[in-house]
Amino acid sequence: MITQNSVERFLGDLAGANPTPGGGSAAAIMGAMGAALVSMVCNVTLGKKGYEGVESEMRAVGAEAERLRARLTAMVAEDVAAFDGLMAAYRLPKGADEEKAHRAAAIQQSLKRATLVPLDCARVCAEVIALSRRASERGYLNVISDGGVGVLAAHAALRSAALNVYINTPALKDREFAEAAAAELDRLLAACGPESEAVYTLVRNKL
Amino acid sequence: MITQNSVERFLGDLAGANPTPGGGSAAAIMGAMGAALVSMVCNVTLGKKGYEGVESEMRAVGAEAERLRARLTAMVAEDVAAFDGLMAAYRLPKGADEEKAHRAAAIQQSLKRATLVPLDCARVCAEVIALSRRASERGYLNVISDGGVGVLAAHAALRSAALNVYINTPALKDREFAEAAAAELDRLLAACGPESEAVYTLVRNKL
Numbered sequence: 001m002i003t004q005n006s007v008e009r010f011l012g013d014l015a016g017a018n019p020t021p022g023g024g025s026a027a028a029i030m031g032a033m034g035a036a037l038v039s040m041v042c043n044v045t046l047g048k049k050g051y052e053g054v055e056s057e058m059r060a061v062g063a064e065a066e067r068l069r070a071r072l073t074a075m076v077a078e079d080v081a082a083f084d085g086l087m088a089a090y091r092l093p094k095g096a097d098e099e100k101a102h103r104a105a106a107i108q109q110s111l112k113r114a115t116l117v118p119l120d121c122a123r124v125c126a127e128v129i130a131l132s133r134r135a136s137e138r139g140y141l142n143v144i145s146d147g148g149v150g151v152l153a154a155h156a157a158l159r160s161a162a163l164n165v166y167i168n169t170p171a172l173k174d175r176e177f178a179e180a181a182a183a184e185l186d187r188l189l190a191a192c193g194p195e196s197e198a199v200y201t202l203v204r205n206k207l
Numbered sequence: 208m209i210t211q212n213s214v215e216r217f218l219g220d221l222a223g224a225n226p227t228p229g230g231g232s233a234a235a236i237m238g239a240m241g242a243a244l245v246s247m248v249c250n251v252t253l254g255k256k257g258y259e260g261v262e263s264e265m266r267a268v269g270a271e272a273e274r275l276r277a278r279l280t281a282m283v284a285e286d287v288a289a290f291d292g293l294m295a296a297y298r299l300p301k302g303a304d305e306e307k308a309h310r311a312a313a314i315q316q317s318l319k320r321a322t323l324v325p326l327d328c329a330r331v332c333a334e335v336i337a338l339s340r341r342a343s344e345r346g347y348l349n350v351i352s353d354g355g356v357g358v359l360a361a362h363a364a365l366r367s368a369a370l371n372v373y374i375n376t377p378a379l380k381d382r383e384f385a386e387a388a389a390a391e392l393d394r395l396l397a398a399c400g401p402e403s404e405a406v407y408t409l410v411r412n413k414l
Contacts, residue, residue: 007236008280010214015243015276017250019349023356026240029214030360033233036222043224069222073215142226145374149230149367153237156363159407160356166414167352200366207373 019087024079024118027160028072031125034154035069038062038131041139041147054138061134068124068131072157075121079164082117086110111168112177118164119181125158126188133199141206148203155196162189226294231286231325234367235279238332241361242276245269245338248346248354261345268341275331275338279364282328286371289324293317318375319384325371326388332365333395340406348413355410362403369396 010029014021042062045051051058089106093099129151136147162185172178217236221228249269252258258265296313300306336358343354369392379385 007217007239007283010217011236011239011243011276011280014240015246015250015273017247017253019247019251019353022247022350023244023353026244026353026356026360029218030237030240030363032214032218033221033237036218037230037233039222040224040226040229043222044226046224066222069218073218076214143229145370146226146230146233148370149233152363152367153233156237156359160359163352163355163410163414166411170414203370204373207370207377 020080020083021076022083023160024083024114024121024164025076027118027125027157027164028075028079028121029157030153030160031121031128031157032069032072032076034125034128034132034150034152034157035065035072037146037150037153038065038128038135039069041135041143041150044143045138045140048140051138051140057134057138061131065128065131065135068128071124072121072128075117075124078117079121082110082114086114107171108173111172112174115165115168115172115178115181118161119185121161122158122165122185122188125154125161126192128154129158129192129196129199133195133202136199136203136206144203144206148200151196151199151203155192158188158192227287227290228283229290230367231290231321231328231371232283234325234332234364234371235282235286235328236364237360237367238328238335238364239276239279239283241332241335241339241357241359241364242272242279244353244357244360245272245335245342246276248342248350248357251350252342252345252347255347258345258347264341264345268338272335272338272342275335278331279328279335282324282331285324286328289317289321293321314378315380318379319381322372322375322379322385322388325368326392328368329365329372329392329395332361332368333399335361336365336399336403336406340402340409343406343410343413351410351413355407358403358406358410362399365395365399 039062042058045058089110092103094103132151165185169178246269249265252265296317299310301310339358372392376385
């Protein structure tokens with residue numbers, strides 16, 4: 001059964017005046033929800049009459065979705081740590097020149113980390129979207145709407161992660177790194193937007 | 208701090224072979240995450256230098272977001288109950304004519320409930336989207352990406368709720384009810400799609 005209290009507690013943390021957990025954690029959780037729903041479609045399909053032919057495919061998709069879910073779940077804490085690290089760097093002393101240089105370097109290092117976590121989240125969400133197509137194409141018809149919810153969650157997560165990359169890249173002094181991150185993100189967004197809509201339409205037409 | 212274990216436990220429930228919690232609960236949670244992020248933007252904005260003029264607006268938006276978050280959080284359990292009720296109706300005996308009639312009536316009543324919960328979720332998500340615009344237009348710039356994540360979560364939630372209405376309406380014998388539900392949903396989707404994109408673009412351009 002659903003753990004109502006635990007969800008309420010997390011949502012309370014999200015709503016609070018503390019900036020963590022924030023949008024970065026929310027992105028990772030939405031991605032993990034997408035992966036979990038893909039898993040569920042696969043799990044429910046196994047053993048259903050008329051679906052014997054897709055059993056090995058559903059096992060493979062389900063196992064992959066579980067691997068991605070674990071990665072995305074771990075990113076919730078990683079995002080909080082990256083954000084808190086960045087805030088700590090900004091609070092470093094900036095009196096003497098040496099302190100200033102140390103602080104600037106710490107900020108740049110923290111900014112890279114705070115960029116890499118959501119970039120990785122975006123990559124993994126793109127993989128979840130690819131899995132949602134396989135689950136939605138061949139999964140048990142009675143739970144196929146869950147595949148549709150899965151792709152919506154994963155795509156919203158990808159775009160949310162993108163915002164968390166974009167908020168950090170302008171302040172990065174390593175422009176090569178910043179532009180490579182933005183370019184990779186643009187490719188992921190350009191590919192996954194139409195693909196997510198296609199999976200949603202595929203599901204919608206089965207209902 | 209974030210309650211990592213509670214989130215992991217919920218995601219495990221979602222991924223499992225049991226169809227509840229499923230996409231309907233995930234929709235309500237995504238909507239609640241959207242409302243929570245709107246709240247957070249308002250909460251962080253309060254007391255910030257240069258934002259004195261929007262304080263009463265942020266208080267009003269934040270209070271409204273908290274009201275919607277509570278409604279959406281309650282819908283997680285309501286969706287599970289509606290789905291389980293429908294499954295129970297399908298399992299009723301169908302031997303004698305009287306049993307058949309009783310079962311058919313119970314199924315229709317459960318289908319209505321399983322339609323009304325996600326329809327209400329969609330309505331509330333539309334309200335969250337409207338609030339996300341106000342928070343993103345006037346909230347503290349450093350957390351504005353969280354307003355963008357909020358609108359993405361609320362819009363994905365609305366479209367997810369829509370799938371959970373569409374999966375039930377074809378089996379409804381009360382066609383007037385079914386068509387009114389579908390028509391209301393179509394209006395919400397048509398209005399909220401462009402509005403969500405507009406808020407996302409507004410946020411994106413502030414980063």
